[in-house]
Amino acid sequence: MSLTVYRKAHFNAAHRLYKEEWSNEKNALIFGKCSNPNYHGHNYDLEVGVTGEIDEETGFLIDLKILKKVIYEEVEVPFDHKNLNLEVEAFKTVNPTVENIAIEIYNRIVKRLDSRFDISVKLYETPRNFVVYTG
């Protein structure tokens, strides 16, 4: 038997999608409004899933206080109210698309939790656009 526990979180962040080697016109064509040279913000909604076996002694799959702390330290502190391109090391070289942000969040969380868990990251960039990354 396995079960998944979820924890939701939220952060606001600014970004710009662009490739330096492309002209402003080509960037605007490919990335649309997300290529605005002056950056813009999104309200990101995050759902982190932790799948595994329930601990028979406690009845917990994972202590949610621990998951809350990991998400706070690895995602909310470094990303909330930040410019992702300028203030998050990973996005100085990688375009901060919702895909790449989800992968970065996954990598940060996986390294903090026991390897017996399977992690999933669902990240909404808008209420209708979201990605799921499971490694």
Ligand code: NI
């Ligand atoms: Ni955008």
